[in-house]
Amino acid sequence: MKRLLILAAAVLGMAACAPKPEQKVMARPVPERADDFVFENNLIAGRFYGKALEGNPTSPGVDIWVKLPGKLVADEWYAGAMQNPDYYHHDHGGKDCYKVAVSLGGGASVPFIDGKLCWPATNYRSSEVLETTPSKVVFALHYPEWEAAPGILVALDKKVTLEADTYFTSVEDTYTFSGADELTVAAGFKLHSAQQTVEQILDVPDRYAIWEKASDQSIEPEDGMLGVAMVLPGADKVFASEELDHALLLKTVKSGESVKYCFGSCWSKGDIKTASDWFLLVSSL
Numbered sequence: 001m002k003r004l005l006i007l008a009a010a011v012l013g014m015a016a017c018a019p020k021p022e023q024k025v026m027a028r029p030v031p032e033r034a035d036d037f038v039f040e041n042n043l044i045a046g047r048f049y050g051k052a053l054e055g056n057p058t059s060p061g062v063d064i065w066v067k068l069p070g071k072l073v074a075d076e077w078y079a080g081a082m083q084n085p086d087y088y089h090h091d092h093g094g095k096d097c098y099k100v101a102v103s104l105g106g107g108a109s110v111p112f113i114d115g116k117l118c119w120p121a122t123n124y125r126s127s128e129v130l131e132t133t134p135s136k137v138v139f140a141l142h143y144p145e146w147e148a149a150p151g152i153l154v155a156l157d158k159k160v161t162l163e164a165d166t167y168f169t170s171v172e173d174t175y176t177f178s179g180a181d182e183l184t185v186a187a188g189f190k191l192h193s194a195q196q197t198v199e200q201i202l203d204v205p206d207r208y209a210i211w212e213k214a215s216d217q218s219i220e221p222e223d224g225m226l227g228v229a230m231v232l233p234g235a236d237k238v239f240a241s242e243e244l245d246h247a248l249l250l251k252t253v254k255s256g257e258s259v260k261y262c263f264g265s266c267w268s269k270g271d272i273k274t275a276s277d278w279f280l281l282v283s284s285l
Helices: 002-017 074-083 275-284
Strands: 025-030 036-041 045-048 063-067 108-113 126-133 136-149 152-163 168-178 183-190 198-201 207-213 225-231 237-241 246-253 258-267
Touching (some): 025 126, 025 136, 036 136, 036 152, 063 225, 063 258, 108 136, 108 168, 108 258, 207 237, 207 275, 225 275
Antiparallel strands (some): 036 045, 045 063, 108 183, 136 152, 168 258, 207 225, 225 258, 237 246
16 A cells, blocks of 8 residues: 555656646737737737727738747737837747738638628627637637628627647638628638739639738838638639739628638748648648
């Protein structure tokens, strides 16, 4: 019995001394910086815009932050921005060099009515972190009801899942609406026509990918390249619109149904160096 107790104590001691798993994901609201909601894993980072930025811009789009593979950087960059608002527009192993404005940015969705992208009237107004582990984080963002088109009232609940060691973020956008029997939703991302974009509709019919210059940022222009992509299983239509300057994947839903997709990005200064490498990765998903 004494020997068993000694062995048990030894095992417990070893467990207590075992290193904690490395934290490879994070997501949180950032009230100290204009109500951003930031998310990040060991390969990618980005943010959604909150109430304090409404009008500058009011946009559901994802702001992509390019970064080198490895450590989490968002908290460090936000701390730097408290001293210098342009901190994360300069290269600290990555940067914010991506322009969103009023667009889908690096991957989002909105109602698509009469050939138009119908933007929410506000940025996200509330959020919850639903799950967090060293390798996975799940959060929700809520966009209040707005009039997407005359007589059509729409509200959006967004559930986002990010795991470690991937360039892709999974999303469930649930639209609740009245004034119509069904709603066509456009999920997609911005095409920066001035950035010499290389576009590719891949052999699999539910995805679209691009490779373009990473920056139109005047503060510290970025000479690297950026890959962006979206996959929407069961998409009704996949196309690029020169008029709208977006790549779009359409899906029609009933009120309360979810549009499920994933968006991804990479930076040529990381592990994915070429357009061919990026398109191959997106094709393999």
